[in-house]
Amino acid sequence: MKSVISVFRSLPSLEKTVEKCLISLNTNSSRLVIQLFCKYGVTKTHNLSYQDCESLQALYNTDTCPNVLRAPARLLSDAVVHFPLTLSEVTLMASPGKVILKNYVEDEVDPNKAMLTELSLSREEFLEYQLQKLDPITFCLREFRGLLGFAESSGLPISIHFDCAGCPAVFSVDDTVLEAHFVLATLSDTDLASQSQNYGAALPNNNDDDFLGDDLDYMIAMETTLAGASSPPHSPVFNNRPLPGPTLEEQAVSSGDEDEEEREVPGTPPNKKFRSLFFGSILQSSGQAAQEVLAEDSDG
Amino acid sequence: MAFLSQSQSDDDPYTFTCSLDNVRNLSNILKAIHFKDHAACFATTNGLKVTVENAKCLQANAFIQAGIFQEFNIQEESVIFRINLTVLLDCLTIFGASAVPATPTALKMCYRGYGHPLTLFLEEGGVVTVCKIHTQEPEETLDFDFCSTNVVNKIILQSEGLKEAFSELDMTSEFLQITMSPAKPYFRLSTFGNAGSAHLDYPKDSDLIEAFHCTETQTNRYKISLLKPSTKALALSCKVSIRTDNRGFLSLQYMVRNEDGQICFVEYYCCPDEEVQDAES
Structure with a gap:
């Protein structure tokens, strides 16, 4: 991924000099060949090595999501700049009048000592505002920032389809030539429930609903995989990122020129139950092999 | 420039003196070879040559012809000394390195000879700074014996075309491999x-x-770590001549136009790496 970015690193000069770009796959030597034909007849040829990857199939359906928000990317990126760069997750709480974004504080951190950032966006600022369930969702900020950057550069509004906590949130950008779906995992309820204890009145949600949804997830998880049965004690510090980042991102790039760019960004699912729901179909293969590439994930 | 005449009142003879109305004509070109702390300076009646070497494999020379200086006096056939280039550059840019101030800094540089410091008088807007920089025992510099009669391949191109290439060099690569050929791929x-x-x-x-x-x-x-510093010279230059001789030695000559439109040259010599295995293409 990084190497592909380095080819297209200096965009301004690329726009000035490159006349044609040819991307091909040399299967004999296992190289991704990117040729840039520049001004003055200069040819740049990059032969990039690549690695096999398992493609992820995220299970989601935007049509059935009860909640849809649509907003200009600018609005959301202006909102997230207020969060510290080191923050890993944010919580989005939608209510009929406004959307509140706040930093997610892990369980073991004393909320009285942690820095809390919270801001609200009023309903008028959104282009579309459809809410049926009022569950807060918590997702990775880093990936969210990435997709905001992408959406902002293309000047398109972002649609957010989400359901309850623990269900994937789909962020999509649509255009006539491009349709990008970013699927982010959200933290499942067990974490949120414990957090809502910390926050007390801060969460105006209906707990019964939550548990119902939770049970449902759990059932599905049980059906899809056996591994889900042995839920480990939940750990809010996500030591084991179960899915390899680089492979995912490479996949996104290889289909970059197609009309539809599908990009699933792995979240930091908190426990196996949740993970098996989201990525149920590939859980078995995402074991040891996936772990090996984890090191590269950190700054991919 | 009253201070210039004052400094002459000292009766000790200088073996080498020179003066410049715009010190940037000297400091800019020295920056192009500033990748090591120490440099050897050679002054002859032709001008000043400053040499920096690295790893006994790379030599960079900056030539500032006598004509660039407003005044250039040398009492001996040649004057050689070694100097800390970092300190020299710090002194030359003591009034700031940017081109923005309208008044250029004037320089007078004096050297009495072996064992004496190099004395710099820098003046900007009536403020004079005097710097004395210790000179060091000159060390022998490499002789690459790069003779134009042995040159096998030579390409002169506009620096524009190489600037991007050099600034984007993949630094994870140990080498920069240069192919020059009368047939495809040419260069x-x-x-x-x-x-x-x-x-x-x-x-x-x-x-x-x-x-x-x-x-x-x-x-x-060629070792990419050795060639990378030449990017500085490339950035200043308008044209570059790339030559290789029959031993594979590389000569990069950069033509640098200074702020007054005069031409100076910076030259890099580099040894090839010995073993050339069959490269993957």
């Missing part, structure tokens, strides 16, 4: 890094290429 720069290989091809009829004299196909590898 090719290749790197072999972690992410894969990259080739940059220049056709010989490109508008960037001013002269193309290649007699045989040569492929040599």
Whole structure:
């Protein structure tokens, strides 16, 4: 991924000099060949090595999501700049009048000592505002920032389809030539429930609903995989990122020129139950092999 | 510039004195070879040559002809001393390195001879700074014996075409491989890094290429860490001449136009790496 970015690193000069770009796959030597034909007849040829990857199939359906928000990317990126760069997750709480974004504080951190950032966006600022369930969702900020950057550069509004906590949130950008779906995992309820204890009145949600949804997830998880049965004690510090980042991102790039760019960004699912729901179909293969590439994930 | 005449009142004879109305004509070109702390300075009646070396494999020379200086006096056939280039550059830019101030800094540089410091008088807007920099025992510099009669391939091109290439060099590659050939690919720069290989091809009829004299196909590898500092010279230059001789030694000559439109030259010599294995293409 990084190497592909380095080819297209200096965009301004690329726009000035490159006349044609040819991307091909040399299967004999296992190289991704990117040729840039520049001004003055200069040819740049990059032969990039690549690695096999398992493609992820995220299970989601935007049509059935009860909640849809649509907003200009600018609005959301202006909102997230207020969060510290080191923050890993944010919580989005939608209510009929406004959307509140706040930093997610892990369980073991004393909320009285942690820095809390919270801001609200009023309903008028959104282009579309459809809410049926009022569950807060918590997702990775880093990936969210990435997709905001992408959406902002293309000047398109972002649609957010989400359901309850623990269900994937789909962020999509649509255009006539491009349709990008970013699927982010959200933290499942067990974490949120414990957090809502910390926050007390801060969460105006209906707990019964939550548990119902939770049970449902759990059932599905049980059906899809056996591994889900042995839920480990939940750990809010996500030591084991179960899915390899680089492979995912490479996949996104290889289909970059197609009309539809599908990009699933792995979240930091908190426990196996949740993970098996989201990525149920590939859980078995995402074991040891996936772990090996984890090191590269950190700054991919 | 009253101070210039004052400094002459000292009766001790200087073996070497020179003065410049705009110190940037000197400091800019020295920056192009500033990749090591120490430099050897040679002054002859032709001008000043400053040499920096690295790892006994790379030599960079900056030539500032006597004509660039408003005044250039030398009492002996040649004057040699070694100096801390970092300190010299710090002193030369003591009034700031940017081109923005309208009043240029004037310089007078004096050297009494062996064992004496190099004395700099810098003046800007009536403020004079005097710097004395210790000189050091001159060390022998490398003789690359790069003779124009042994040159096999020579390409002159506009620096514009190489600037991007050098600034984007894949630094995970140990080498920069340069291929020059009378046939395709004519002129090719290749790197072999972690992410894969990259080739940059220049056709010989490109508008960037001013002269193309290649007699045989040569492929040599040069340590990228040694060549990377030459990017500084490239950035200043308007044209570059790339030559290789029959031993594969590389000469890069940069033509640098200073703020007064005068031409100076910076030259880099580099040894090839010995073993050239069959490169993946």
